[in-house]
Amino acid sequence: MRVGIVGGGITGLVAGYRLKQAGAEVTIFEAAGRCGGPIHTLRKDGYLAEFGPNTILETSPHITTLIHDLGLESRKVYADPTAKNRYIVRNGALIPLPSSPAAFATSSLFSISAKLRLLREPFVPKATQDESLADFVRRRLGQEFLDYAINPFVAGIYAGDPEQLSTEQAFPKLFALEQKYGSLIKGQIKSAKARRKTGEVSKQRARMFSFDDGLQVLIDALAAALADSIKLSTSVERIVRDSIWKVTDSTGATHEFDTLILTAPAHKLAALDIPNVDLSLLREIVYPPVTSLVLGFNKVDVGHALDGFGMLIPEVEGFNILGTVFSSSLFPNRAPNGNVTMTTYIGGMRQPKHALLSDSELLDLAKADLRKLLNIKGEPSFIHRTTYEKAIPQYMMGYGKYKQLMSDIETNNPGLYFAGNFRNGISVGDSITGATELINVQCGMYNVQ
Numbered sequence: 458m459r460v461g462i463v464g465g466g467i468t469g470l471v472a473g474y475r476l477k478q479a480g481a482e483v484t485i486f487e488a489a490g491r492c493g494g495p496i497h498t499l500r501k502d503g504y505l506a507e508f509g510p511n512t513i514l515e516t517s518p519h520i521t522t523l524i525h526d527l528g529l530e531s532r533k534v535y536a537d538p539t540a541k542n543r544y545i546v547r548n549g550a551l552i553p554l555p556s557s558p559a560a561f562a563t564s565s566l567f568s569i570s571a572k573l574r575l576l577r578e579p580f581v582p583k584a585t586q587d588e589s590l591a592d593f594v595r596r597r598l599g600q601e602f603l604d605y606a607i608n609p610f611v612a613g614i615y616a617g618d619p620e621q622l623s624t625e626q627a628f629p630k631l632f633a634l635e636q637k638y639g640s641l642i643k644g645q646i647k648s649a650k651a652r653r654k655t656g657e658v659s660k661q662r663a664r665m666f667s668f669d670d671g672l673q674v675l676i677d678a679l680a681a682a683l684a685d686s687i688k689l690s691t692s693v694e695r696i697v698r699d700s701i702w703k704v705t706d707s708t709g710a711t712h713e714f715d716t717l718i719l720t721a722p723a724h725k726l727a728a729l730d731i732p733n734v735d736l737s738l739l740r741e742i743v744y745p746p747v748t749s750l751v752l753g754f755n756k757v758d759v760g761h762a763l764d765g766f767g768m769l770i771p772e773v774e775g776f777n778i779l780g781t782v783f784s785s786s787l788f789p790n791r792a793p794n795g796n797v798t799m800t801t802y803i804g805g806m807r808q809p810k811h812a813l814l815s816d817s818e819l820l821d822l823a824k825a826d827l828r829k830l831l832n833i834k835g836e837p838s839f840i841h842r843t844t845y846e847k848a849i850p851q852y853m854m855g856y857g858k859y860k861q862l863m864s865d866i867e868t869n870n871p872g873l874y875f876a877g878n879f880r881n882g883i884s885v886g887d888s889i890t891g892a893t894e895l896i897n898v899q900c901g902m903y904n905v906q
């Protein structure tokens with residue numbers, strides 16, 4: 458079987474790797490000069506900078522098996538146990554997010570009335586249709602929980618706006634908990650038992666990892682395993698369905714495939730020329746700009762212990778950054794001795810224009826917030842900026858119509874498949890799981906765990 462894969466991000470690479478193992482003849486077309494999309498690491502001057510993601514959550518056995526099969530177990534590094542500590546900013550100060558019912562009861566992150574409001578949660582009736590995440594949380598948990606828990610988390614995961622994200626599409630497990638159990642609190646307890654049977658782990662409990670040289674290690678291993686199957690700096694421009702799939706790439710060459718998997722971002726897929734397959738609707742999917750700014754500081758200049766995963770900033774607090782990962786606290790060897798590395802995310806749906814500021818404006822804006830929040834005194838000794846003009850697809854209200862379009866096209870065009878963060882969930886783990894399940898279930902080619 459000949460399989461063509463459009464896009465060499467983590468989805469395309471994992472799909473290609475599994476297909477190749479199953480004996481398929483695989484060709485991956487990657488528009489850029491390297492694979493991995495936003496998964497990209499730089500080691501320089503003793504610092505390690507991640508351009509995009511810093512961590513992967515080990516939520517599915519597919520992720521664990523992939524690392525094992527690639528022989529990367531010895532290079533995998535789990536986050537320091539202090540990473541369980543997550544700070545949320547309230548009244549300009551960093552407050553640990555409570556991680557147990559006892560800590561919640563005594564935490565200063567929420568007022569007494571917000572805590573008491575939670576007691577009503579099991580009695581709130583369930584929704585009869587999809588609603589925005591903000592409406593869902595306000596209805597079940599109250600405004601303060603939305604402002605100081607959900608809003609900052611959504612900024613950290615999606616760079617998104619809870620008023621616009623669809624609960625059903627962006628947080629399907631949360632939506633299902635309410636639908637199935639009528640209550641999030643009851644559902645959390647009961648679904649934990651169900652997960653124990655499948656080997657899945659909830660995002661709250663999953664272990665977080667990277668590799669000794671950053672997430673690039675995963676991309677390098679996949680790319681090495683697929684070396685002769687990858688065409689770099691080669692985008693797919695035209696696809697024609699005959700009795701087989703005929704692909705024309707940017708060099709003008711044509712290729713023939715029995716199966717074609719589309720993993721390029723939705724806005725790029727919308728531009729593909731495929732007679733009788735109209736993907737133009739996918740252009741509507743919103744991808745806000747995000748900048749990731751990695752800064753290194755002398756430890757003595759930082760007035761906070763950085764003893765945790767990082768800090769998330771609720772919109773109501775009025776800062777200009779979305780949050781900061783304490784990168785060198787998570788994993789060893791991310792900064793020279795006596796220094797620290799932190800990764801700050803800027804822009805997203807909250808303040809899209811901030812992501813596109815000039816280098817000096819962006820740095821001033823980030824430094825001003827970091828000085829206030831982390832009491833930083835000196836200047837950064839390391840600076841690395843990456844801006845994604847179209848960063849992360851937003852699963853907004855009505856997103857179901859895009860998923861339906863993809864399903865309909867798959868039904869009407871045997872051998873054509875869609876996979877990627879615009880369909881299977883936006884995290885790296887979701888992409889690995891989505892790609893593996895596509896090969897297992899849809900293509901029926903390879904039965905990996």
Ligand SMILES: Cc1cc2nc3c(=O)[nH]c(=O)nc-3n(C[C@H](O)[C@H](O)[C@H](O)COP(=O)(O)OP(=O)(O)OC[C@H]3O[C@@H](n4cnc5c(N)ncnc54)[C@H](O)[C@@H]3O)c2cc1C
Pocket residue numbers: 463464465466467468469486487488489492493494495496508509510511512513514691692693694720721722725747748749845848849876877878879883884885886888
């Ligand atoms: C700043 C940032 C921080 C993030 N942080 C985290 C995190 O901490 N943890 C986490 O789990 N996730 C995180 N994510 C999300 C995660 O990194 C992505 O969702 C995931 O990597 C997407 O993988 P993908 O393969 O679906 O898409 P992509 O990686 O976008 O791959 C698609 C590929 O298609 C290529 N392409 C485009 N057009 C064509 C064409 N016509 N022909 C051929 N190729 C084409 C592109 O060049 C690209 O390489 C983050 C994302 C960003 C942007």
